[in-house]
Amino acid sequence: MTTPARPSSSKPRGKFRPAPPQPDPTRDVAFDILCGVVEHRRMLENSLSRSAAAHQAEARDRAAAHRLAAATLRHMGTLRTVLEPFLKKEPPEPVRVALMMGCAQLLFLETPPHAAVGTTVSLLRRRKLAPFAGLANAVLRRVAGNGPSVLEGLDQPRLDIPSWLWTSWAGLGKGVPRAIAQGISHEAPLDITLRPGAQAPEGGIALPNGSIRLPAGTRVTELIGYEEGAFWVQDAAATLPARLLNVQASERVADLCAAPGGKTAQLAITGAEVTAVENNPARLLRLKENMARLGLDVRCLQADASTWQPDAPLDAILLDAPCSATGTARRHPDVLWVKRPRDLTTLTAMQDKLLAAARDMLRPGGRLVYAVCSLQDEEGPARARAAQAMGLVPMPFTAEELSFLPEALTPEGWLRTHPGMWLDKGGMDGFFAARFTRAL
Ligand SMILES: C[S@@+](CC[C@H](N)C(=O)[O-])C[C@H]1O[C@@H](n2cnc3c(N)ncnc32)[C@H](O)[C@@H]1O
CATH class of the missing domain: 1.10.940.10 (NusB-like)
Known part of the structure; x- marks a missing residue:
């Protein structure tokens, strides 16, 4: 930050005029x-x-x-x-x-x-x-x-979370709203996902899921290996939905709502044939740039994923739907003060539309992972139930798949992470994910 100006003192008298304010x-x-x-x-x-x-x-x-x-x-x-x-x-x-x-x-x-x-x-x-x-x-x-x-005496975690959010998080478990508030109260570290075989940058710590964690404030573009595409930026929790889709090299896969492409990269690195769909042109450009930097062969399309249709039914789909993004408040604390309960109505309607479209793109026996970086029940569990009502068949995540983060596996076989998890390591973003298949 630039050098301070002197504090203004008492009222100017006579011909005295205060010095012009310093640029800052x-x-x-x-x-x-x-x-x-x-x-x-x-x-x-x-x-x-x-x-x-x-x-x-x-x-x-x-x-x-x-x-x-x-x-x-x-x-x-x-x-x-x-x-x-x-x-x-x-x-x-x-x-x-x-x-x-x-x-x-x-x-x-x-x-x-x-x-x-x-x-x-x-x-x-x-x-x-x-x-x-x-x-x-x-x-x-x-x-x-x-x-x-x-x-002194202030309940800071409670004061720093708007009441409607605090109340809405009570359903996540006893003490969870407070843990989430703690996770949000400090700047988040930088997490990266390494390409298989790539070397972790100096100063990085390996997390149980395989992500590399660097101190908050690290400038990613200055890390050795960035330009060469040795890694990409991705919160540890954000790696889980694509991982849980279990994509194989022989499969035809779509990443719906793809930019900036952290999950697309995970899917493409398996060798699968990946189509990434993104409707925002500026974000599509970022997606393409990221795939080019990483040297990954991905078909990147500008299209509305709720109406786009693949040439033939797909083996696997990742639907990382647009959402309130309350799970990312560690990195984007503005979310706390900008989002309102009424925003959820439009978002959940779009999430259902995208779910129905994804269902129709799948081959019988194909897999779909629905994910949102939201902590809100309406966008997570309620949408998973809506997906079931649309005819999608649940394919619960297993304890083996989440052995490195057992606390994130719900009794229904869904994934639920929040910023209060791994607090001792610097926390993680909030994600919900559920897996489905299309009946044979
Ligand atoms: C949660 S972000 C996706 C993050 C991304 N999957 C990743 O891991 O880097 C949601 C993205 O969906 C895009 N989007 C929103 N509505 C869409 C739609 N109807 N069709 C395609 N993309 C959409 C947004 O522009 C945004 O880039």
């Missing part, structure tokens, strides 16, 4: 991202692409902004609560955003107090919110003066 691309971009999430319920990536500051910023500043915004989002409930006693009346939302960002730097990012306070004051002045600069100065100085004691 990191905080400008972080502020834009956070306002997008908080005021407009816009996903972080979407806000980033709309931010004029982000377009002008260097990659290093954008990355720092991303980290600052993510830390603020991860602790947003706590930050709101901490600020409350210091505010006599409700400030406009952008001012509160700037205060939360300043407060996150003080309490969670070890930014020196003079920098956290000074840069917040400067930010407000740059953003035509100068009348609130004095308030920010006073409030943040008081928070800094109190130090970590402002967090």
Whole structure:
């Protein structure tokens, strides 16, 4: 982050004019991202692409902004609560955003107090919110003066998860919402999947599923072997659905909803004939780039998977359906504050449409794995039951298949992971998966 400006002091008198605020691309971009999430319920990536500051910023500043915004989002409930006693009346939302960002730097990012306070004051002045600069100065100085004691007695995991999500996760088991909140409370490590025979980059730790875990903040493109296609980025939990499809080299396989292609790569590396279907042109491009970097021969198609039809019935299908993505909140904490219960209605309707389409693409005896990176019952178990009602026959996962993660096997033979699993190793994303076959 750039050098702090001096905190604004008392009111200007006479001919004195305050110095122009210092440029600070990191905080400008972080502020834009956070306002997008908080005021407009816009996903972080979407806000980033709309931010004029982000377009002008260097990659290093954008990355720092991303980290600052993510830390603020991860602790947003706590930050709101901490600020409350210091505010006599409700400030406009952008001012509160700037205060939360300043407060996150003080309490969670070890930014020196003079920098956290000074840069917040400067930010407000740059953003035509100068009348609130004095308030920010006073409030943040008081928070800094109190130090970590402002967090004492706060139930941070509970505060940092919106109530509707906390309640919805109660069905996952006693203590699970709290464990999930713990998993989300810190930056996620970087997981990669190695090509068979490739060497793990230095500093990586092998996880029980075979993924290699590197410290949070590792820049993947700078790792030896990236350009050569020795590995791809994929959370440990995200490797499981494709693995559980048990694809053989001789099979004809479709990956429906494929970009950016982590699971496509897993399927293609078996030697199977893989068609990857993706409806978003920009994401299709990323998928193609990834397959080219990995040197994998995959037919990549732009099509709507709910209407696309293969030339002949398929042996195996992976349907990694679009979903609320609440299971990825470790990496995308904006999900927590952007998604609403009503989003699930549209998503589950699309998931059913895709399931019915996938069923019709399968040959009798063929296999289908349905997966979502969601923690919501509506998108997981409820869809597995809907698939059964559509005539798909359950093919439960077995204890042997999940011997390295027995806690993820449900009594129904489904897969359920969540960010509270492997907490001692750095957690994992939340996935649901179920396997079916088409009756002979
Ligand atoms: C959960 S992501 C897939 C992640 C991917 N399977 C992987 O492992 O890298 C869902 C993807 O489905 C795409 N998508 C959404 N609706 C679709 C549809 N009707 N047909 C094809 N692709 C779709 C989205 O653009 C998005 O890229």
